[in-house]
Amino acid sequence: MSHLIAIDQGTTSTRAIVFDAALKPRALAQRELPQIFPAPGLVEHDPEEIWAATIAVVRDAMARAGLAAKDVAGLGITNQRETTLIWDRATGRPIHNAIVWQDRRTAAYCERLRTGGHEAEITAKTGLIVDPYFSASKIAWLLEHVDGARQMAEDGALAFGTVDSFLLWRLTGGKVHATDASNAARTSLLDIATGEWDEGLCRLFGVPLAILPQVRDCAGSFGVTAPDLFGGAIAILGMAGDQQAATLGQGCFTPGMMKSTYGTGCFMLLNTGSERVTSRNRLLSTIAYQFDGKRTYALEGAIFVAGAAVQWLRDGLKLIARSSDVGALAAKADPAEEVYLVPAFTGLGAPYWDAQARGAIFGLTRNSGGAEIARAALDAVGYQTRDLIEAMHADWPASREAATVLRVDGGMTSSDPCMQFLADILAAPVDRPVVMETTALGAAYLAGRAAGLCPDLDGFAAQWQRDKRFTPHMDAAMREMKYSGWKDAVRRTLTSG
Numbered sequence: 001m002s003h004l005i006a007i008d009q010g011t012t013s014t015r016a017i018v019f020d021a022a023l024k025p026r027a028l029a030q031r032e033l034p035q036i037f038p039a040p041g042l043v044e045h046d047p048e049e050i051w052a053a054t055i056a057v058v059r060d061a062m063a064r065a066g067l068a069a070k071d072v073a074g075l076g077i078t079n080q081r082e083t084t085l086i087w088d089r090a091t092g093r094p095i096h097n098a099i100v101w102q103d104r105r106t107a108a109y110c111e112r113l114r115t116g117g118h119e120a121e122i123t124a125k126t127g128l129i130v131d132p133y134f135s136a137s138k139i140a141w142l143l144e145h146v147d148g149a150r151q152m153a154e155d156g157a158l159a160f161g162t163v164d165s166f167l168l169w170r171l172t173g174g175k176v177h178a179t180d181a182s183n184a185a186r187t188s189l190l191d192i193a194t195g196e197w198d199e200g201l202c203r204l205f206g207v208p209l210a211i212l213p214q215v216r217d218c219a220g221s222f223g224v225t226a227p228d229l230f231g232g233a234i235a236i237l238g239m240a241g242d243q244q245a246a247t248l249g250q251g252c253f254t255p256g257m258m259k260s261t262y263g264t265g266c267f268m269l270l271n272t273g274s275e276r277v278t279s280r281n282r283l284l285s286t287i288a289y290q291f292d293g294k295r296t297y298a299l300e301g302a303i304f305v306a307g308a309a310v311q312w313l314r315d316g317l318k319l320i321a322r323s324s325d326v327g328a329l330a331a332k333a334d335p336a337e338e339v340y341l342v343p344a345f346t347g348l349g350a351p352y353w354d355a356q357a358r359g360a361i362f363g364l365t366r367n368s369g370g371a372e373i374a375r376a377a378l379d380a381v382g383y384q385t386r387d388l389i390e391a392m393h394a395d396w397p398a399s400r401e402a403a404t405v406l407r408v409d410g411g412m413t414s415s416d417p418c419m420q421f422l423a424d425i426l427a428a429p430v431d432r433p434v435v436m437e438t439t440a441l442g443a444a445y446l447a448g449r450a451a452g453l454c455p456d457l458d459g460f461a462a463q464w465q466r467d468k469r470f471t472p473h474m475d476a477a478m479r480e481m482k483y484s485g486w487k488d489a490v491r492r493t494l495t496s497g
């Protein structure tokens with residue numbers, strides 16, 4: 001039993017990666033996850049697609065690695081966070097499609113909570129703002145809009161979970177209804193100081209306590225898989241939301257360390273240790289990870305659209321045939337053209353939190369074309385990242401005093417020009433790791449830690465290796481001119497004043 005499996009269930013794909021005992025990736029299998037857009041601003045997933053893909057990729061990865069269930073010491077799960085499912089405990093069938101974290105259908109509901117004066121209480125307990133992004137308003141919507149759901153929930157016949165809990169329920173044949181602290185912290189229902197579900201918040205959102213999963217540490221026993229799934233039972237030993245798993249995979253265990261993941265969206269976490277920092281700049285205070293009942297906290301900034309903008313260039317504008325073509329197209333842009341794309345396709349996240357904002361392009365001239373728009377899409381990632389770092393430094397001055405090095409991962413980081421612009425606009429080094437699959441690596445580490453195969457945090461951090469460091473080269477005046485143009489474009493886009 002010298003191997004570990006990580007299930008990485010993301011927004012646009014489902015993957016399984018086999019790691020050996022030294023946490024080196026040995027086999028990978030992946031399936032794309034179709035997106036469902038019932039109406040503008042609404043995003044759903046088919047839960048059965050998620051389940052079928054999960055089983056398929058685990059089986060494929062095991063086959064490619066030549067493993068049987070008896071060879072696997074443990075399995076870790078990491079997942080798209082906040083995405084909300086409710087299912088029937090008796091049948092295991094979801095009552096509706098999964099409502100994805102990007103979905104904005106509850107914007108009016110959240111606005112009523114804000115105008116009703118409830119945001120201060122919610123933020124004080126959860127570290128989160130009131131926004132459709134988080135799970136609680138999605139639960140409330142499902143209970144109100146699915147026939148019979150409210151009564152079934154009150155009767156204890158339904159179960160809620162983010163994707164981790166849903167997969168755990170299915171993997172264990174309905175025997176375990178649980179989540180970990182990092183995922184629970186993203187629901188707007190958990191008091192992150194105590195690590196417990198808050199009855200007052202549940203009443204506020206109209207969520208019966210009976211439908212909520214048990215909250216556990218990130219590493220430990222979560223049950224075993226049903227033997228018929230993978231040819232034998234496999235212990236499930238780790239669980240964390242994708243951004244927290246990436247924080248683990250990047251070895252960001254020391255307060256002041258930060259990482260940023262560039263996938264569909266962009267998510268930056270700054271480790272604040274045992275100190276829960278209250279944000280004054282619309283960032284989130286959240287649980288980074290929990291071991292032995294002890295919580296480590298982080299400040300987080302969430303950008304809703306990063307790689308999704310490249311997908312839009314490919315699928316919406318048809319400017320490129322493959323996402324990997326974007327760099328070559330952007331390289332053809334006229335340097336004299338100052339085009340800004342504010343990718344508010346589903347609203348703007350931190351630090352603006354404007355659910356009604358929509359995407360816009362500024363600075364177009366008769367000379368502007370596809371290349372300039374492609375470059376603007378990539379540059380937007382750098383500008384939004386700087387927005388987050390500026391807010392983090394303001395919230396926690398200790399992070400500004402330290403030498404800032406940003407550890408990055410995710411699909412977009414494979415582009416050297418994109419990462420160079422990031423370093424330039426931040427005026428800070430950007431480190432790309434050797435093992436790019438940091439989210440899955442974090443999940444595998446959790447399972448390996450619980451299985452006794454992997455070292456403690458210090459030992460694991462010492463194994464982290466850098467592939468390349470990008471250092472800033474841009475002239476300071478140019479940097480500030482470009483960033484000022486971005487801030488002006490965002491100001492023109494905001495609807496919230």
